[in-house]
Amino acid sequence: MDFNELNDKIIKSHKSFGRKPGINTYNTLCFNLLNHLNTHLGIETCYINEKYFDDTLLLSREKGHSNLNNDKEITDNCAFILKYKSANLIFSFGHQNKKNLQKLSGHICKIDHNDYKSIHIVIFKDEQELNEARKLSNANVYKRGFFTSFDKICTIVRGIDKVNYEKTFSTGRKYISSTNKPENIKVLPDMIDSHSSVVTDNIHVGEKGSRLYKLTFISEDTIDILPGQFIMIDTLKERQNELLKSYRPRVIGSISDVTPNVHNDLGTKQISYLKRPFGIYRTYYENFDNDYLSKLNLEKTLATILYTVKPHKFEILYKALEGGVGTNELTRIAKEDKIEILAPLGSVFDLRVLLREDFDEIHIVGGGVGMAPLVYLVQALRFFNRKVKVFIGIEKYSSLAYNDLNANSFTGTGKNAKIYIDDLKMLGLSENSDIYVSIQSETDERQKPDIKNVFMGTMVTGPYEEYLKDHHKLNIITFACGPIPMMHKVHDITSRYHIKSYVLMEKRMACGIGVCFSCVCQTIVNGENHNSRVCIDGPVIESKLINWNE
């Protein structure tokens, strides 16, 4: 049924209509949602504005639903207010006048003072409208708003179809063109495209002489990059030059194409030809503070159906490899330089579907710079309000230090700022109970670090194994990224305790879109050997599928 038609029908005959709960219409769904939150989660609900909704539908009114006096500021917005724990959830409807919604969302932000106790959730009639709302241009309309759709509410109200769950999880992008689209994934991922971006910072990280850098850039469009997905960057600064771009060679075939005096030994030095793949370290959202996830405390079931405006600012952490061409070119990129990226790449690893199973703890095991894409995974997990334990392996304590204290993208709180640790804290993890750091060097030149759980002279897998010895009875899922031997070890440890684990693979790549077959890794699926493409079958791959003896 068409939404407007439905809307009409509801207004005209809302009373008789409303007495048939269970009819698949949006208002019954909304009331079902309220009832669900009320009966299962003990959340007090009330609503304002009776215009479209029949309160007789509130089945368990006596259990906690109540009427709220119309607030002058929030009239005509068809809003429900849920009071849960110490927070208010305010629902309004996407088909309302945009100006009214803007007013309402502004009002909510004003009373909330960035406490994230009043959360505005806009319900859209379908996935297309939901996708539309997630554009950057709407960031100020639904200021700090969370979005969902009627279909998505259905999935939590009616419970999850087990068969569909199995079918849809980790299906990659293959369903995009197939006719039988799995029903659960309605918001299609962003299509792959080139995006022009402006660098806001490119700073050195780690001890003196370390080759680690953090690059921050803002894309001209928002890009919905999911955790585990990656981007490819054209690392050569000169290729971004507008003049060259208008001529569009994209290939610098001879020295004369490049501005002289950039590489002193350019005559013989190799310059990059292909783009380079990088995982995402962190993403930023317009109107959301950097540390909002440490305050946000969404109800878990609800969180899996909520979306925000798409991100437009991204960070990557990369290591300039000795003798490497692309990564060293990237270190020459400076603030305000343009870079071109291809994104989002990688299979659609849908955490939302995975998280319908309620894990007690989610474990993150990162070795060295392999920790970088896992920080973004933690960011997503924190949005879904999950309990995360992070195990980091580094070479020396000083590997965590920021060198450039004046850098803009510096997220620390003083001169002792630390990469990974500070970001994880901002995401709401506790330094004392959620973060475990293993330091490879036996005798670090510095004083003992000010982190509680530190293990000296060991690889990350040692303390992780110890931790599992005491905690393996919990319902756990593990994600690991780092050197191959480390991921192999994590696979061995987790499989011993029958814990499901995923790894983020990395390989030499050329195209990033699955056409060149360069980046394969050996897998065994149903007893048959395969060479799976890391770029589109991964990079997130369940560890038991990988042929570790390769």
Added chain:
Amino acid sequence: MNKSLGVKIKNITLKAPLLTSSGTSGSRDEINLLQNRKQVLESLGAFVTKGVSIHKSLGNPDPRIVEVRSGILNSIGLQNKGVTRFFEEDVPELRKYGIPIIVNISAATISEFGELAGIIKTKDKYNVISGLEINVSCPNIKKGGAAFGSDPVLVEQIVKEVKTKVKDSLCVITKLSPNVTDITQIAKAAINGGTDALSMINTLKGMAIDIDNMKPVLGNQTGGLSGPCIKPVGLYMVYECFRSIPECKRKEIPIIGIGGISNFNDAMEYILAGATAIGIGTQWFINNRIFEEIHKGLTKYLDKKKETISNLIGKAHGNK
């Protein structure tokens, strides 16, 4: 649609003289992942698949790729899932592209080439496939591959074998290797075997060595060189075949020019050298808009010159 861009490769009508190159555009629906998928398919004259063989092949060991100056070396090794699954899984998707599909085929023996061509002809119930490109030039496989491509007798036999199986139902294109003393000899052999068209060039054999561990970088030790660095070689070979082979000069046997094409300028050079259409491979890895850009460039050029592609094929010859 711009009519001045249209060309014909035997019975295949191309709305534009642009093709994907085998092995660089996947074999299924990978293009559909792109935001600009519509523009890509609108710019393409035909789609050439990744190499298909009778049996599944896992391909070569890792690492399979290394970047060199202005190009790449690869040793993928014809990884594919075999012709049966190709028809089950990929052909229905390829059909949706709505453009002519050319299947690149490879085999280890002459009779296997014939068998594979026969299977494809039988299985193609919906006439999705317009042509076959015989791969007698892959430098990365031990059996067959380049070993065939450098022997004119074998090339003639293979083409004959395939042509006997498919008759005129499918356009047969022979893809030639540049790793030979005289490419025109091989081209002539393919023509004697009955090929409908030629495509050239495949990758040039090459390698890279890691001076730290003192070993070849590629898992397969050697690989095939592609990218902008090979353009002058490919261009020369197209020019030479067009110049010295009467069937090519009379445009009875069209040439598909491939090798390092990275922008419209390169594409036009190949056409002027004698190519009827051009294939783009490696550049597609680094620029997802390359087909649109070249299409646009060609259109503009033809408007300015008040010409058509057909008129300009081999134009670089003859006016001394």
